[in-house]
Amino acid sequence: MENKYDIKKSEEEWKKQLSSEEYYVLRQKGTERPHTGEYDLHFENGDYHCKACNAKLFESEHKFESGCGWPSFDEAVEGAIEYIRDTTHGMIRTETVCANCGGHLGHVFNDGPRETTGQRYCINSISIDFDPSAEK
Secondary structure: OOOOOOOOOOHHHHHHHOOHHHHHHHOOOOOOOOOOOOOOOOOOOOEEEEOOOOOEEEEHHHEEOOOOOOOEEOOOOOOOEEEEEEOHHHOOEEEEEEOOOOOEEEEEEOOOOOOOOOOEEEEOHHHEEEEHHHOO
């Protein structure tokens, strides 16, 4: 299968770069256990980047506490996310992947804060890094 993303690495290269847990989530579409991720209840100012390629994905001003057990955002950086229809596990959902490298991030749902976008990006902490230098 052809890689349509700007970042082009073999699965062996990804395995060398990422920890086994990061590889499981980012490359094999896994999910970390709820309420275990580093950024679930993290609310400092800054930006969140893809753990695999460092592309900017989310800004802290769009993060909120949803109670779902994973970091939640109501908006992504424009053009940073690719949306893929996901029909696994007997559900119809929208998967979110990094538009730069194709790394699996999580899913987006339409049950977020209605006073903003109404969306809830439910993101695996292990798929992102935080950059506090981008303070708002």
